[in-house]
Amino acid sequence: MEIKYVSTTCPYCGTGCGFNLVVRDGRVFDVGHWQRAPVNGGKLCPKGRYAHEFINSSDRLTKPLIKKDGKFVEATWDEAYDLIAEKFRSYKPAEMACLSSARTSNEENYLMQKFARVALKTPNIDHCARLCHSSTVAGLAAVFGSGAMTNSIKDIGESKCIFVLGSNTFEQHPLIARSIVRAKQNGGKVIVADPRYTPTARQADLYMPFVSGTDVAILNGLMQEIIKSGREDKEFIQKRTKDFENLKEVVMKEDYSLENVSKTSGIPAESLKQAAEWIATADVAALIYSMGITQHTTGVDNVKSTANLMMLTGNLGKPGAGVNPLRGQNNVQGACDMGALPNVYSGYQKVTDEPAQKKMKEMWGVDELAEGRVGYTVTEMINILADRPGELKAMYIMGENPMLSDPDIQHAEEGLRNLEFLVVQDIFMTETAELADVVLPAACYAEKDGTQTNTERRVQRWRKAQDPPGEAKPDWQILCELGSKMGYPEQFAFESPEAVFNEIAAVTPSYHGMSYPRLDPDGLHWPCPTEEHPGTAILHRETFAMPDGLGVFSPIEWKPAAEVPDAEYPFVLTTGRTIWQWHTGTMTRRSWSLEKEAPIGWIEINTEDAEALGITDDEVVRASTRRGSVDIPAKVTDEIIKGVMFIPFHYKEHPANKLTHNALDPIAKIPEFKACAVKVEKI
Numbered sequence: 259m260e261i262k263y264v265s266t267t268c269p270y271c272g273t274g275c276g277f278n279l280v281v282r283d284g285r286v287f288d289v290g291h292w293q294r295a296p297v298n299g300g301k302l303c304p305k306g307r308y309a310h311e312f313i314n315s316s317d318r319l320t321k322p323l324i325k326k327d328g329k330f331v332e333a334t335w336d337e338a339y340d341l342i343a344e345k346f347r348s349y350k351p352a353e354m355a356c357l358s359s360a361r362t363s364n365e366e367n368y369l370m371q372k373f374a375r376v377a378l379k380t381p382n383i384d385h386c387a388r389l390c391h392s393s394t395v396a397g398l399a400a401v402f403g404s405g406a407m408t409n410s411i412k413d414i415g416e417s418k419c420i421f422v423l424g425s426n427t428f429e430q431h432p433l434i435a436r437s438i439v440r441a442k443q444n445g446g447k448v449i450v451a452d453p454r455y456t457p458t459a460r461q462a463d464l465y466m467p468f469v470s471g472t473d474v475a476i477l478n479g480l481m482q483e484i485i486k487s488g489r490e491d492k493e494f495i496q497k498r499t500k501d502f503e504n505l506k507e508v509v510m511k512e513d514y515s516l517e518n519v520s521k522t523s524g525i526p527a528e529s530l531k532q533a534a535e536w537i538a539t540a541d542v543a544a545l546i547y548s549m550g551i552t553q554h555t556t557g558v559d560n561v562k563s564t565a566n567l568m569m570l571t572g573n574l575g576k577p578g579a580g581v582n583p584l585r586g587q588n589n590v591q592g593a594c595d596m597g598a599l600p601n602v603y604s605g606y607q608k609v610t611d612e613p614a615q616k617k618m619k620e621m622w623g624v625d626e627l628a629e630g631r632v633g634y635t636v637t638e639m640i641n642i643l644a645d646r647p648g649e650l651k652a653m654y655i656m657g658e659n660p661m662l663s664d665p666d667i668q669h670a671e672e673g674l675r676n677l678e679f680l681v682v683q684d685i686f687m688t689e690t691a692e693l694a695d696v697v698l699p700a701a702c703y704a705e706k707d708g709t710q711t712n713t714e715r716r717v718q719r720w721r722k723a724q725d726p727p728g729e730a731k732p733d734w735q736i737l738c739e740l741g742s743k744m745g746y747p748e749q750f751a752f753e754s755p756e757a758v759f760n761e762i763a764a765v766t767p768s769y770h771g772m773s774y775p776r777l778d779p780d781g782l783h784w785p786c787p788t789e790e791h792p793g794t795a796i797l798h799r800e801t802f803a804m805p806d807g808l809g810v811f812s813p814i815e816w817k818p819a820a821e822v823p824d825a826e827y828p829f830v831l832t833t834g835r836t837i838w839q840w841h842t843g844t845m846t847r848r849s850w851s852l853e854k855e856a857p858i859g860w861i862e863i864n865t866e867d868a869e870a871l872g873i874t875d876d877e878v879v880r881a882s883t884r885r886g887s888v889d890i891p892a893k894v895t896d897e898i899i900k901g902v903m904f905i906p907f908h909y910k911e912h913p914a915n916k917l918t919h920n921a922l923d924p925i926a927k928i929p930e931f932k933a934c935a936v937k938v939e940k941i
């Protein structure tokens with residue numbers, strides 16, 4: 259019997275914890291602690307601890323499948339590739355679209371966008387960051403010139419005041435929550451604003467329950483109070499920012515007095531006053547947010563407002579400070595960095611920028627690249643498929659499950675069924691794969707080498723621990739073989755993920771100084787522009803990434819959600835996750851240690867609301883919105899604010915996204931998962 263330990267990076271959240279996969283006779287059978295792992299020092303949350311359990315599930319996809327007469331039949335790789343290449347060649351570039359995946363490696367995301375742009379010549383390439391943090395990228399880039407977390411995870415532990423807004427850090431990024439605990443132990447104050455009394459809220463020195471969708475009003479109110487009390491950082495504002503007067507004009511309006519913000523948000527005025535004082539007077543303060551901020555039709559506005567608050571108080575460019583968006587999927591930062599987006603190549607080089615186009619054409623050895631056009635986002639693709647049938651005809655989806663993760667999934671299904679040809683590449687037969695014409699079996703994280711970039715911009719290694727099951731192959735290899743089949747053998751002639759990474763480093767300024775040897779063992783934070791550069795844990799130390807180096811204050815007025823409660827649908831519905839499950843459950847629901855803890859969905863209803871509706875705990879109720887209905891067990895609790903209800907979105911048996919609204923932020927095109935109008939009835 260041979261036992262070996264393979265150090266790699268967790269496939270779940272954006273924290274990027276390291277662990278050892280324990281391999282016996284060539285097969286992974288456990289996760290072991292990797293004491294010197296750079297982010298987590300050997301500690302793991304339950305998902306990481308049990309990240310081996312789904313790997314050898316008996317229902318892994320092991321052979322290519324082609325649908326014939328409505329049924330999947332096994333095929334050879336050559337048969338599948340020939341069919342895909344023949345079909346893709348039959349469509350015009352504008353009729354095709356690709357979805358990449360934040361669950362796959364940097365190398366695979368880079369290859370997917372290269373495949374779309376080189377082999378299909380389509381600009382329509384996007385991935386699931388559109389659904390979680392596209393508003394972060396757009397919002398922070400507009401204010402700071404860079405759309406990423408400004409500080410490091412370790413840094414958060416040095417803060418003297420942490421404002422957590424729209425993030426259930428203790429459940430969703432548990433190993434980042436350890437930095438919050440460290441800050442508390444060092445005397446730092448913690449403020450949590452959330453409609454639910456979450457495990458994170460329980461750690462707060464000040465908890466502020468609020469009505470989902472009122473974030474801008476709250477942030478403007480805090481800023482007004484800070485300015486009124488003369489506690490803004492005048493020196494920072496004067497030296498490092500511009501447009502402060504424009505900000506003042508808006509935030510000083512009567513609408514944003516503490517009394518009025520209290521009426522809008524439900525937070526007592528005294529709590530807002532206390533929060534403003536702590537944030538403004540702390541030696542150093544950090545703001546943490548997640549999807550509670552981003553998944554709104556005002557997502558970009560919300561993000562810009564967080565940046566306004568931290569610039570106002572001078573909390574940027576130093577340890578323990580910053581605007582810290584916590585990314586959801588393990589590699590959502592990397593998938594964005596790699597250009598799996600419709601408007602940028604890797605390193606956020608704009609597709610419309612002629613020098614960037616020229617550079618990519620030279621590197622890729624082609625004369626044409628999707629005409630330098632900005633393509634469709636995921637949400638636009640789905641809307642076009644459903645509402646303008648025939649405009650998009652073929653789609654290639656890698657490692658995404660929009661049939662459970664997209665808003666208003668009836669609408670998404672209608673759209674996907676309108677496709678003439680759908681290829682899905684995944685590790686399991688997902689709800690989306692069921693609709694495909696061809697399904698390609700992919701290797702999971704434990705079966706391939708590669709890199710991923712965590713929420714703090716740290717690029718780290720994945721290492722292969724076992725062979726993929728049956729004939730499954732790593733996504734990077736499938737993309738290379740398909741690219742070659744499409745007539746681009748030289749462009750896709752990579753023999754290893756490391757060779758792909760070397761091309762990434764060559765064309766991506768922020769990754770330029772990185773290489774596999776340099777990533778061992780601690781990884782590197784981008785930007786890392788040269789081979790000698792140590793990486794950049796804290797952004798914006800001296801200047802912002804703007805042409806004039808100044809951060810831009812953005813005056814933002816509060817706007818209500820696209821759909822607000824009314825007489826027919828009198829409550830606000832918000833959605834989220836539990837610590838035991840992950841997104842659409844393809845991995846965690848096959849992990850018995852996790853599934854047994856949270857096997858079914860539920861709807862959280864405030865005790866007073868439940869009493870008024872005559873609903874008791876555990877009773878199955880009907881939740882309905884203008885999109886559809888879900889019958890689901892009620893969890894009656896005081897741990898959610900009156901008037902708001904919550905459903906986790908993991909469960910196909912109780913699909914929260916049958917109810918959610920597909921209204922989009924006008925800039926980031928992110929859907930409003932966090933607020934729509936709902937009614938709940940006894941059945």
Ligand code: SF4
Nearest residue numbers: 268270271275303306
């Ligand atoms: Fe994995 Fe995130 Fe848990 Fe770390 S905190 S073990 S990265 S799921």
